[in-house]
Amino acid sequence: MKIFKTTTRKIILLIFVFVFTFNTLAFAGTNPSRAEIESMIEDVAQKRAIPSVLLKAIARVESVYEHYNTDGTPKISGSSIGLMQVSNRNGGYDSERLKYDIKYNIEAGADVLLNKWSMSSYQSVSSVGNMDPNILENWYFALWAYNGWAQSNNPNEVTSYAKKYTYQQTIYNVIEKEYGKKINNIDFSYLPYSGKPSRSLVVPTPAYTNSGNIVLYEKGDYVRTDGVRETYELRDQPAGAYIHQLGENQLGTITEGPVLKNGYYWYKVYVNENTEGWIERNWLLRTGDIEHGRYVYDDIAFHWARKDIMDLYNKGIISESKSFNPNRIATKEEFCIFLGKAIDISEEEQKEKSIALAENGTEEIIAESGIPAAGAEDLIPGEELPFSDASKINPWAVEYVEEIYDLGLLDSYREELKPLEKLTRKEATLMMDGLFEEDHNYDNLDINTIFSDLGNLSNNEKKAVKNAYTNGLISGKYSGSFCPNDYLSRAEAAALMVKISDKLEEKNN
Missing domain, CATH: 1.20.5 (Single alpha-helices involved in coiled-coils or other helix-helix interfaces)
Incomplete structure (x- = not known):
């Protein structure tokens, strides 16, 4: 036996x-491509309120943006694992996920960096200035401590070629060389000649600083707890005493903040009538806001155009889907769809107008709609488009392109429309030209005095830019520059559609 x-x-x-x-x-x-890795890091950095350039540079130094070896096994060096070389010696993370889940490995790396930042902000190690995390220079000691609070990272102690660059200086060098951003060093005279500096040492923030571009939230934002942790603490005041413990994905609404305290931006969050308190921005993921409701797209929570996009959704101009892709360049076809819906030209309304045309006559109905009359023959649904590449228009976009054409908004295109090509800013103004009458208060305005980069545009293009500008639809991209040949993103298109829709509603009321 x-x-x-x-x-x-x-x-x-x-x-x-x-x-x-x-x-x-x-x-x-x-291994994913470097661009894919960087995109994943940026997503995590946004959520965790960490300057993304720091987290990307750490990945570059730790693993050269590679999570796997050439044989497909995870990169492991001693107890350090994967892309961010996260040590799980103390068992704080799931080792298997660290090995095979790249996004989780990045999240864990962000958590490690935040723990080091917390050591600095609560004076377990030295700190810089007021510890505003949105100032890149303030992260000096947190970077020093990423792989341990080692005295060898004291720049005053570097004596051999092997130690020519401290860890934090290596990070700075990567950022300057590969991301074109120079981070200014602290004043090394505050540091001892050898060893680790005092925990109580506070070094002034350098005179010249760089922004970390951390996205802050607003009062009325909907949020949920998010991160690699299982529990989160609410406090009685910023950096105060613990009063409530929250679990993962706990929903709440921001009622106060942000308040900068001990190196973190704090927000007061209302969970229910019995649970309310302050928590760090780093563990809150924005999911919507009190004015627009829950965000129906998974890629707009940190975007400047999120409210415009949700305005379009709530108006019925765009439909719910997994993602909106706000930074993707809009095509001419997409712009026609947005524009058609923004001026309320849908199949249902087209039928209503057809009935009204028979009863009241074309000019009266067009005048009521606030859209310039182009003649009854221009409003016949299904009219064949004159473009030689009309067959390239996607089936779901044909009716909108036809409607925009019928309104005379595609007159700048002759033989070809090139519907799937990217749309430039000047082309967007040409498509909008004619929606609204010229404001005669600006008859004497020379648009070249507003924007200095319109010299190569035709008279019609300048007229379209002026009309869009004086009607409040579009402004310069940079100070004194319109950038007519720059492409228009879907987010910028959404912002335009909100202005057009609001202006049409105002005109018709």
Whole structure:
């Protein structure tokens, strides 16, 4: 019986080894491209309120943006694992997820950096200035401590070629060389000649600083707890005493903040009538706001155009989907769809107008709609488009392109429309030209005195830019520059549509 049990144990062990080996090979990974890795890091940095350039540079130094070895196994050096070389010596993270889930590894790396930042902000290690996390220079000691609070990272102690660059200086060098941003060093004279500086040392923030571009929230924003942690603490005041413990994905509404205290931006969050308190921005993910409701797209929570996009959704101009892709460049076809819906030209309304045309006559109905009359023959649904590449228009976009054409808003295009090509800012103004009458108060305005980069535009293009500008639809991209040949993003298109829709509603009321 003993022999049987021993043999059985050996068989079970062999099966386990085989299954483990098989699963390891099955999950052996391929490194995403650097662009994909950086995009993932940026997403995590936005959520965790960490300057993304710091987190990207750490990944560059730790693993050269590679999570897997050439044989598909995770990069492991001692106890450090994966892209961010996260050590799980103390068991704070899921080791298997650190090995095979790149996004989780980035989240853990962000958590490690925030722990080091917390050590600095609460004076477990030295700190810089007022510890505003939105100032890149203030992260000096947190970077020093990323791999441990080592005295060898004291720049005054560097004596050999091997120690020519401290860890934090290596991060700075990567940021300057690969991201074109120079971070100014603290004044090293505040540091001791050797060893680690005092925990109580506060070094002034350098005179010249760089922004970390951390996105802050607003009163009335809907949020939920988010991160690699299982519990989160509410406090009685910013950096105060713990009063409530929250779990993962706990929903709440911001009622006060932000308040900068001890290196963090704090927000007061209302959960229910019995639960309210202050929590760091780093563990809150914005999910909507009290004015626009829950955000129906998963990629707009941190975007400047999120409210415009939700305005379009609430107006019925755009439909719910997983993502909006706000930074993707809009095509001419997409702009026609947005524009058609923004001026309320839908199949349903087209039918209503067709009935009204028969009863009241074309000019009266067009005048009531606030859209310039182009003649009854121009409003015949399904009229063949004159463009040689009309067949390239996607089926779901044809009716909108036809309607925009019928309104005379595609007159600047002759033989070809090139519907799937990217839309430039000057082309957007040409498509909007004619929606609203020229404001004669600006007859004597020379648009070239507003924007200095319109010299190569035709008279019609300048007229369209002026009309859009004086009607409050579009402004310069930079001070004194319109950037007519720059492409228009979907977010910028959404902001335009909100202005057009509001202006039409105002005109018709």
